[in-house]
Amino acid sequence: MTDHDSGRLATLLREEAAAIDVPAPDAAAVRHRARGMRRRRRGLEAVAGLVVVAAVTTGVTAGVRGAGPGGGGVDAAAMAAYREQGAFAVGRVLHIGEHQVRFESAVTSIYYTGAGVLVRRGPVADGETGGPTRYTLVRPDGSARDLGGLRMADRVPGTDIDSPYVAYAEPHEGASSPRPGLNTAWDLVAVDVTTGAEVARHEITGAFTWGGWQAPPVTTDGTRIRALLDQGWVELDWSTGAVRTVPGTAGVTLEAAHGVYADEADPAWVVRDFATGKVLRSVRPREPMLGGLLSPDARYGRILDDYLSSDGVPPATPVRIVTLSNGATVTLPGSRFYGWTPDGSVLAFDPEAGTVAVCDPVTGSCDGARRVPAGTVRLGGLSYES
Template sequence: MTDRLQQMLRDEADGLTVPPAPAGAVLEAGRRRRRRRTGAAAAAAGALTVAVAGAAVGLGHLDRGGPSPDTASDPAAGSGAVFSVGRTVYLDDGAASARVDDTVVKSLYYTSAGVLVRHGDDPASDGGGPQRFSLVRPDGSVSPVSVETEETAHATDPAQPYLAWAEATPDGAEVVVHDVDTDVEVARVPVPGRFSWSPPPVSLDGDTVYVGGGRTTWAVDWRSGEVVDSGLDTLFPQVAGGRTVTTDREGSSVVDAATGRVLLAVPTEDGVFVDVQLSPDGRYALLVSEPDVMTTLGSAAGEVSVVDVGTGATVGLPPEIGQGLPGWTPEGEPFVVTGDTLVACSPVDGTCAETALEIEDLPDPEGGTPARDYSQELRLGGRTYES
């Protein structure tokens, strides 16, 4: 497996139908924040008209199969953006912070018990050595979680206190579910079959753990132990709020994971691929047009919009939100950290908030030489970093 799941999903798109590839608290003083009405949001109608005609990301090209139930969750991750620099986790747009007792943070997950932090000796997921976990609770306290894995993909559901992953066995794999609030393992369920990746990747949504990496994507009810074919045609399951993204030569679609019903269709037209990323709770889809999907990962983006999957309501966002791979706040706002500025945008009206960050070890936006001690490694909440 690679360290860039998003790139793997795109590489598979030509031949498969796969989803693209998500210490104590210290108050930080002197935070400066201002809201601005972005050009893309202020002129939403005009921007969408242009997008429909050119980049196929406007409502004219969003074929919806009808509204879906709202899947809003209530994670205990607080409000505002969550990100980390080195081994320090920043909450509430950088207003508070907590430090984990390790070298560097690898990724951040939202749960109903707080922010779950995956950390280790270096920031890599593939070949990065042991992966350890800590829980940053809503009060800012940090609790160690007695889980340690290696070369393993993990998953959470922001509405629940659980961490899920798979372990290889002689007969296939075994799904493991751990309560990070009580630090107790709550389930182990055997899954039959042969897997291309060992252990296979998983996705957690409600009581179901989706297990990929083989010819069949299994749906495992971890409470009852029932294991069935999910019907999803993907090596890399990414299910959120009962929804998942499928991608093929024709474009991308957000579908109901249980029924396969298409909720949102985003076609590829005139050679313009539109990358679709779901928020951690599945309520929103971020659409980023990319004229050359194989070369623009991490480079300047084209048109950017966010869609309420349940209603189809769409707003335009500034291009900076589509540069690289953005994170998501617990409330479902896409955000980026560029230099010493955090930008988060409302999925409802497109209004963006800029926050000036006074953090010494933020990485150089010009791409300077990173610190060898990983003190400048940046990780965004709600984004997938593991394979």
């Protein structure tokens, strides 16, 4: 982009804005709406607290240092520690269970799989400053395998806590359009992270105009991959080749895990089973048009009662965790960033104390706080896709 491009665009935008016919302000209507919001808030404050999601920052790529070779079995104790304690990264160091793995560049995303953590380094988006994106499997025992052939860049992949696969979508070969939204043929791809081998590639069709990524976002569990197209979640079972559009999902929110999906069906956040469509839980956030986040095992939900932090500081407001099977709710303190472990416990990073703890999603008790060094913290179970 040249200076004259940006200058010209700014001028055009100002001209466009000046030409907009602005309706008369109505302060009384604004106050009326505000009082309605306040009534809703007061009604819900008696029930529980509220939650905010926070994203942290970024890093760039390189190779793995000091990690053992991939492959081989993982002992039960290491696997149990991974499932219960999860993973998080501080700058270049990934903490998984009771192990640490140091990379030569910062970790930018952590995806839980049944074989360990899939780590992304480098930016998610391709661009003039994008550079390469690298993926590495880190097993629960700390051994690592570089997945050099995996290229996903500006898209949202899916993983599952019980599967060794990462799934993603890409424009079907020969059907790619230079303009997002015009392509209607996609390949759904599954890669076994333990071997790096592509195990499935099937074509689906449908428009994807809503997201702005290079391909539709996906979720996966077992041999199913689902892509969120304009028509809703399109599900592929790559063991049989069967494809279906999940009924009633046109226009739903992008939120799914371990066989369930959620929708911000204002005023409630509704969690449904992909297979049956049955409502598993419906929760009303404090703010209209907000929703919630599913735990990786889909047993718990974190309710978004407030807007996201945009300044890197966790809001002081408490956090509400709901057990989806029975609706039981616990409230965790605010001023912390919250992620998940693979088994649905809550990972809590307290930037003030410089600690990461694991909290029980049923009782709310937190223990095993580990002091972490200064640096950018990324928590497992959170999406850092932009």
